Amino acid sequence: MRRQLPFVLVFLSGFFMIFQYFVPHQKSEFVYEFLLDWLTIIGGFAMALGIWSLIRVSYDRIKRQRENWGYSVITLTGLFLMMFFGITNWEDGSFGVYIYTAEGLSNSMFVHFFDFILIPIQATMFSLLAFFIASAAYRAFRARSVIASLLLLAALIVMMRFNPIFGAWIETVANWLMNVPNLAAQRAIVIGLGLGMVATALKIILGIERGYMGQG
Amino acid sequence: MDFTTFLWTTLGAFLTLATFSFLYKDNPFYKLAEHLVVGVSAGYFVIIVWHGTMVPNLFQKLADGDWYLLWLNSTQPWYIVPGILGILMWTRFSKKYGWISRWPMALYIGIAAGVAVPLEMSNKVNKQLVATMVDIDWSNFMGAGFFDPFSGMASLLIFIGAVSALIYFFFSKAHTGVFGGVAKLGIWTLMIGFGASFGFTVMARISLFINRLQYLDKNWREAAFDASNPNYSFGFPLVFWLVMALILVYIIWELMAHLKHKNQTSAPQ
Structure with missing residues (x-):
């Protein structure tokens, strides 16, 4: 019951979803849509596990006054304020709580938190990667062999393509690199990825891959 | 721009600078931005999942039922199962x-x-x-030249490159002889592809970096000193210089801590 039933459920639900793909009938389509709704609903409940875990870890740090516990206060404040703004609205002058309708999404505080806190930090964090991957490339890219030189040369040409010093030819070559050899490589990777995904999915459905069950 | 919007813009600028400060080292400003983004993005995600997934896919489907009947009288009671x-x-x-x-x-x-x-x-x-596996356009084989990505030759090169790269990933046969030669062509294609993708990623990050600098300069600094703004008041530059003063105080504090540490380590035992 504890270990065998989940494998049976995985097999039956997985096999059914593969089978129904080849049944062009309205009822099959209905069940498909219904089961896809299951995924989003169960996923939504699973998200609560993650949020609860975040709250518990942060609260524990504050309660025990561990090192840098003050930052956990900031995390929890940001979390609860964002959730509060997302279900409330007072734009028309009267305060209201809107749990089942989306008025909270147009709450100016919710929008401002998104525009002036979330976007600046996330965009800056991604832009920081420019420095880190450039320094990593400086250490890793060495023209020690033909293939390493190809990698280095392709990267340099694509990075320099909008540089006016080199003229128009570099943009032509960079476009060719992106649209011909890069496209061929990406196609091979995507095909390999697709086959790998199918193989992994089949291993899960057939009960060969059981890592998702965890211990116990 | 009114003063409230400018305060929000200042908050965005402060958080941008706080995040950039990680280039120096992990510091209290970066930690603040890091923990704030964790909480706010988690809260944002909760609201988006709630309004975008849970309400339309579950609660609205059961909305016409009664809770004391466990929604079994709704038109789609099977949604109780998920x-x-x-x-x-x-x-x-x-x-x-x-x-x-x-x-x-x-x-x-x-x-x-x-x-x-x-x-x-x-x-x-x-x-x-x-x-x-598209038809090769033999009538336009060379196109506008070797580097024309839409010529027949480009289609042929894409086919050869993709097949040879797939052969490189086939490890059930030893990479020797003709098979090994094709696999070698495959790794060349892959390396050019990885190089091009890397260069493209770097440029995308650089674009984001430029965007953040433009935000600091155009959206924040220029707004702080824009006297043509009808809502302009002394509060705009005051807030700007307060943030600058905060950064300066931190730099001095860090410098003093560095000098103190240096004196302690260089002092005779």
């Missing part, structure tokens, strides 16, 4: 009943894996194969 399964996920918190959470997890994994098999074959494998 709701119950979702709640069963929470048994993970219990040591005694945690094993029950494997049932919804198993259904989730099974449905997702079952959906993935035909869709991955269709969307990733078949479509890419069809796009690779």
Whole structure:
């Protein structure tokens, strides 16, 4: 019951979803849509596990006054304020709580938190990667062999393509690199990825891959 | 721009600078931005999932039923099943009943894996194969030159490159002889592809970096000193210089801490 039933459920639900793909009938389509709704609903409940875990870890740090516990206060404040703004609205002058309708999404505080806190930090964090991957490339890219030189040369040409010093030819070559050899490589990777995904999915459905069950 | 909007813009600028300060080292400003973004993005995600997924897919489907009848009188009562399964996920918190959470997890994994098999074959494998095996345009073989990406030769090179790269990933046969030669061509194609992708990623990050600098300069600094703004007051530059003063105080504090540490380590024992 504890270990065998989940494998049976995985097999039956997985096999059914593969089978129904080849049944062009309205009822099959209905069940498909219904089961896809299951995924989003169960996923939504699973998200609560993650949020609860975040709250518990942060609260524990504050309660025990561990090192840098003050930052956990900031995390929890940001979390609860964002959730509060997302279900409330007072734009028309009267305060209201809107749990089942989306008025909270147009709450100016919710929008401002998104525009002036979330976007600046996330965009800056991604832009920081420019420095880190450039320094990593400086250490890793060495023209020690033909293939390493190809990698280095392709990267340099694509990075320099909008540089006016080199003229128009570099943009032509960079476009060719992106649209011909890069496209061929990406196609091979995507095909390999697709086959790998199918193989992994089949291993899960057939009960060969059981890592998702965890211990116990 | 009114003063309230400028205060929000200042907050965005301060958080941008706080995040950039990680280039120097991990510091209190960066930690503040880091912990704030964790909380705010988690809260944002909760609201988006709630309003975008849970309400339309579950609660609205059961809305015409009554709770005291367990929504069995609604027009789509079968939506109670995923709701119950979702709640069963929470048994993970219990040591005694945690094993029950494997049932919804198993259904989730099974449905997702079952959906993935035909869709991955269709969307990733078949479509890419069809796009690779196009007719070679022999009448326009050279196109506008060797570097024309739309010529017949480009189509041929894409086909050869993709097939040879796939052969490189085939490890069930030793890479020797003609097979090894084609596999070598495959690794060359892959390395050019990785190089081009890397260069493209670097440029995308640089674009984001330029965007952040433009935000600091155009959106924030210029707004702080824009006397043509009808809402302009002394508060605009005051807020700007307060943030600058805060940064300056931190730099001096760091410098003093550095000098103190240096004196301590260089002092004779």
